[in-house]
Amino acid sequence: MKSRILILFSAxxxxxxxxxxxxxxxxxxxDERLASLKRRQFETSLQIHTRRGAIVDRNGTELAASVPAYSLFADPKVIRDPYGLGKKLGSYLDMPAMNLKRRLRDKQRRFIWIKRQLSEKQRDEIKSWGETGLGFVEEPKRVYPNGGLLSQVLGFVGSEGNGLEGLELEYNKELLGQMKTIILPRDARGRPLLEDGRSLTEVPDGADLQLTIDHEVQFTLERELAGVVDHFQADTAIGIVMDAQSSEIVAMATLPVVDLNExxxxxxSLRRNRVVTDAFEPGSTMKSFVIAGALKENLIKPSTRFFCEDGRMKVGDKWITEADSNHHFKTLTVTEILAFSSNIGAAKIGFELGAERLNRVMADFGFGAKTGVELPGEARGIMNPLPWxxxxLSNISFGQGIATTPMQMVAAYGAIANGGLLKRPLLVKAVRPAHRDxxxxxxxxxxxxxxLSPxxxxxxxxxxxxxxxxxxSGWNARIPGYHVAGKTGTAQKVDTVKGGYIKxxxxxxxxxxxPASNPRYVIYVAxxxxxxxYYGSQVAAPVFSKIxxxxxxxxxxxxxLISERNMINTPAGEEKRRSALQARAMEDLKRSSEEDAKTFPNLMGLSLREALAKIRERANHVQVRGSGVVVRTIPMAGSEMSGKRNVVLVLENPD
Amino acid sequence: MSRSRLEDILPFLSVLILVSTLFGLVLLKMEVRRMGYSVLKSSHEYRKLQDQRRMMSMEYAKLTRPDRVRKFAVSKLKLNDSRNGQIIQLAGQTLAMPQ
Structure with a gap:
């Protein structure tokens, strides 16, 4: 008995x-087979659509954002009445009913798209019909609420949600959200069992992009440019507004604009942001930099006089003339050469500089190199290699034989406006991640x-x-009440196919x-x-004035400036009075710069040689400490100077 | 309570504690499941509200677009662009000047 029990127990x-x-x-x-079986039985995957980041202006106004949209699909095999459903869908979605009926009757197919990116309202309406065989897939849709505003700068996205042009392309990586898939255990009814609720709420959405653009200024710029295109029957117009001190781009437009939703x-060709992609001969706007270069090299002063050859000068075997054939200037000061836009005067200043120095001046002001603004497809412009x-050389001095982009031109004028520093224009103020942490x-x-020195x-x-x-030449750019500084430009268009110029x-x-004395905005209009x-003074200057x-x-x-336009009850047309008032205002402006001469100058950032050149006539004895650029001075910049005094310069290496 | 009586009920107490712990664990597991469903529902609601907020901010941006505001001001309110002489610039206490 006992042995049987033992046997049973052992068994x-x-x-x-x-x-x-x-x-x-x-x-x-x-065991992979068993693991997959287990996954199929006990696990479910959830797909969470992440949002592409928004693009907002400097005040937070949305310029581009993604909203949920719903794409409708059908399974023809389970549709009971394809004829009736096709008619109903065609009528509601404004689609050809015959085509829909034919596709819905195709029982061989289990999936067909009916229409992509419907609104929530449309989805709810279709769902309420209770038809079998219809379903929705949630897809994000890119919306540009302002239509064409800032269109070439913003760019657009393709059907797969990737940026194709403009900022949408340049910042695609930052803007793009990622599709998040979570694997979760599921219950008997297939519902996910959550271990950690944050896995559903912490979604890797794309970052928001905050621009330096002000959408109201942008609108005004585009409106004024549209007006000039319309009035002068022009092909296109370009405009940029930049903050003179911070180099932030406040507005940037290429007309005609493109409705980004379509x-x-x-x-x-219309979607191209010509502000950065197109380089063309700038014309007389270039003269400012030729003169600035000669001023920097101590070759000229504003009062230096040049004989302007009665409007015609032979250079080599060719003749150069003034832009306006009625101009026969004799002797002009440098200030007048700029004011009357004398080609011959500018050419003579160019000759004073010489090819190598002029080439260096142009390169210093950023011509022939990308400005580095955060936009794709920026052109470098064209600068002929030396020797010239x-x-x-004479042509380049008055803006021919060189090609620049509008962005380069704004950056270079910005350097004059801000006291001599060339800065990289800024378009994106911040990248703000979706999560606060x-x-x-x-x-x-x-x-x-x-x-340039200050x-x-x-x-x-x-x-x-x-x-x-x-x-x-820039008289039409003036604004009642304010001093304006600027230069007109009129350039012949280059024939890129045949060569030479288009007639x-x-x-x-x-x-x-x-304002000219303390610049706040740099504006460029082409x-x-x-x-x-076609003269810049007739076409572009009035637009500048309005903006x-x-x-x-x-x-x-x-x-x-106090002129008759500023005063109430003052009879208009008092030409004499107005001239006197404006002359007085100019005197004020000049006096204020003379007063600057009575104070100790700002030498920060200058080399020792530049600093010594500035204080040569004001310093008794100069003590130099260190090497590099000036970082501190005794006396401080702006201190009153009565006669000569001892000066201490502290220099440090910039890096 | 005498020591012998305590020793008599100790096995029952042990079983009781064991069973209660097991029940407690099951209840806790069920509570976690219940809260999981609640979180799932709330997260769906959260996403829906986020989408609604986005839709509404888009709608607001469309309604306040500068060209629409301008069109409204010109056609409905009969306003025009300001001209020289219509703007009075106020700068501190000393200057008040129409332009």
Missing amino acids: FLLLWAVLLLRAARLQIFP SHRYPQ RPHL EEVIEFQAEEIRRV SEAATMRLMLTAATEEKA NAYISSFAGFV VDNPKKA AQYLVRRAGIPPV
């Missing part, structure tokens, strides 16, 4: 041992190099102010800043191929 023990070993094998040793309907023949990346304009820049500002006075085709431009008139007028009022900058 059970063996059986259990086998079972345990089997269980241990299943649990301990990996971007695929426009040709590629005399004729090319992640760090916000903020950007600031980088200083590229000092191109006093040389101040002299240039005065000369450019004179270029908008009465009888000067009767011009690019009219104006570049300048406002109008391509205007038909009714500048809007900007100074919006910024609350008080007027400094």
